[in-house]
Amino acid sequence: MNAPTTASHLAPELSLREVPPALIQALQSRFGARCSTAQAVREQHGRDESIFEVPPPSAVVFAESTQDVADAVKLAAQYKVPVIPFGVGSSLEGHLLAVQGGISIDVSRMDQVLSINAEDLTVTVQPGITRMGVNNAVKSEGLFFPIDPGADASIGGMTATRASGTNAVRYGTMRENVLALEVVTAQGEIIRTGTRAKKSSAGYDLTRLMVGSEGTLGVITEITLKLYPLPEAISAATCSFPTIEAAVRTVIQVIQLGVPIARCELIDANTVRMVNAHSKLGLREEHMLLMEFHGSPASVKEQAETVQEIAGEFGGNAFEWATTPEERTRLWTARHNAYFAAIQSRPGCRAISTDTCVPISRLADCLLDSVAEADASGIPYFLVGHVGDGNFHFGYLIDPAKPEEHHTAEALNQKLVARALDLEGTCTGEHGVGLHKMDFLRREAGDGAITVMRTIKRALDPDNILNPGKIFAL
Template sequence: MNHPTEHQSLQKRPFPAALLEALKQKFADRVSTAQAVREHHGRDESPFDPELPDAVVFARSTEEVQSIVRLCAEHNVPIIPYGNGSSLEGHLLAVQGGVSIDLSEMNQVVSINAEDLTVTVQPGISRKQLNEALKDTGLFFPIDPGADASIGGMSATRASGTNAVRYGSMRENVLALTVVLADGRIIKTGTRARKSSAGYDLTRLFVGSEGTLGVITEITVRLYPQPEAISAAVCAFPSMGDAVRAVIETIQMGVPIARVEFVDKLAVRAINRHSNLTLRESPMLFFEFHGTESGVKEQAQTVQDIVADNKGEDFEWATRPEDRSRLWNARHSAYFAMLQLKPGCRAVTTDVCVPISRLAECVEETERDLIASPLPCPIVGHVGDGNFHVAMLLDPNKPEELEEAERLNQRVVARALKMGGTCTGEHGVGLHKMGFLIDEHGADAIDTMRAIKQALDPKNLMNPGKIFTFEG
């Protein structure tokens, strides 16, 4: 198996003074070469050391992005789109230098089409900002990765979250895009219609492309009515396997739960400390039910019966909105809570997704690996769709701990692939999982991806060095 973490900086491309001058003439003080700004844009939440861009430009419109891309193409300089910087697999690292296009100022709602249950937004708006803008419409956008990520970044990485078991991921919820291609052309993919059979599905091509095919500058996404009734509950189990088997039976029964999240004992301890909760420190499921009053009650009773059959304790309910918010905010903050388990640490995070029928087996075998390791390694998961995450906490000054973390990562991913799963359910490939992508899809499939890249970005300017090597 290829080792996905043997990353070395690719050769930096020259950064012409003429390009910097042209950018400054057009964008004035929205161009920065300051060390602190470049460092901010040359790192993410991955275990890799920073790789700094040569310059950062803050764009405010599709036309401005087009101008930046055209100038970079003219000078053969790489382009790295930047949202909120919350990616986990090295997506943002400027491994060949170049220009980081910061899209955070493109954070407006373009149009809300409430009757059609759609909204069009600029890429820099965050999921929380979007839902704040929608609060008076009776609608909401359900995709919720742990960080308050930008909608553009979520589209580029095909993000998911706690609601995916009911509402799907970005793949199912992006209807249309505006994209600036590597040569500066602007294309629109998809429409606001709910379906289409017109030509190749270019929208799905760019969703999950991690900035390697173009810069996304507008996104149209699906919206959903706010549920009439919402109830949330937590439930403790004697073992991880019991908890996961309860989830599998729930899904196989067809219960339309909105959220079902797994946290292991170590993760519960971290969440309690970070969010001032008093959850029992044992493997635990977080549930949420959406629907009518009667529908939510029926769903909850069915799940409680399944839980009881799998040794779970009675539900502890959070029915008031403020209690639900506190519970889910704690779950969304789990990554930062886990970092506090080992002060000064860095986390090597991995996520895999397997067919639901293999999830309990995969989680239990992973647990045995982690118990045998000297590193603290909490597990959390969107287990309703077979996806779970491991955070391996290490001292950045101890190379042997990084080596141990990567050994565990290899075992977790290899196990998922063997079980018919994927090397990443939602984090994306970036730099960290390039080797695993070959193991998952095979050389011919990677060659096909490379051919698409060659057709759309022959100079390899768009976020080079990510997903796969450009040369065979």
């Protein structure tokens, strides 16, 4: 369908592979109207929240069952054509872009809860359901699923990118909260990994291998997740600080003292202003920690008092409480909308996002130097962070019509990642590698580890049809 070419913003080796008309005909015969080649549909499935401009896939298949996915992959495998899984399109690093052409498999219609096992604190779902969909389904059982990356992302996408988010400091990431998977391999075979048991010593841990593989080793079609009892009491608070360093030192002390805080978010003063304007809030426009405490009423009170005392030692002031569900929801919705607030602050801009993560003891060193560099650059930016686990995000707001701004933002990102790696951190705490961090992964993991990854990829996907061109080049 598409003549081979090269995507302009990507490495030369990522040229598009031909999609034969015979494959499109076979897909249309199998799926009927659920296989679309309409330009608008293809373009919708050929972009995400990243800055990359890449031609769209040649066709989109809307899967409604595991067998649909298996049949689509089998047909693509016959012609050695790439397949790219698609959930809701909220990725930030180019994960879903058809950088080598191919077809997109949209699993958003696979959005069912298959079983809730309240006694065992597990739920099994299809990949197209979103995190909010899961929580709406299990709340009547007095349970919830805590992983919250901000966007109402699909569970399949969250699993594929090993997502985490605001609750990770207490509840962990998708890596710790996925028990079992159903996956379609590159050959179109349906396999299962893991069980609903809390642990196992049986064979290779294929579940952990698939979690974070970004669609390069298989298409996830079913996920079994851990659930948690809804806390008896929840309290949220904001606290303002005179400097970013004071806020960060407070967080480090809180974590090192073992306070079981559920969420601990840093929002710098610049971003608070953006959030106020976007969400019509009246937050103090100073550097701020937004925190949440879970537990019994007594334990929540004790946690909050401890944190308030620590914050006071570092100049924290104006502790403000949000104890009702409505107040808490309003605060966290505003935090989750920080990205859109920032985009709105500079109409027409695009954001180049970062998400480094460092050991908590090195957080201040990494963050403060990065803030100084961003301030000196003159590039507008926003800064938020799940700082309770050492993870933070800059979003450099660039004018896409000005290449010099793009260059400056990428240079800032390079320095930030280099600093994080020097401090024994990682180039990506939760967004994944995708396209943007391929070079960073090589520096972080080393050539030997990349070789092992390539060996696994070639063994499971010898024709390189599963989301090719992501994580590393073959």
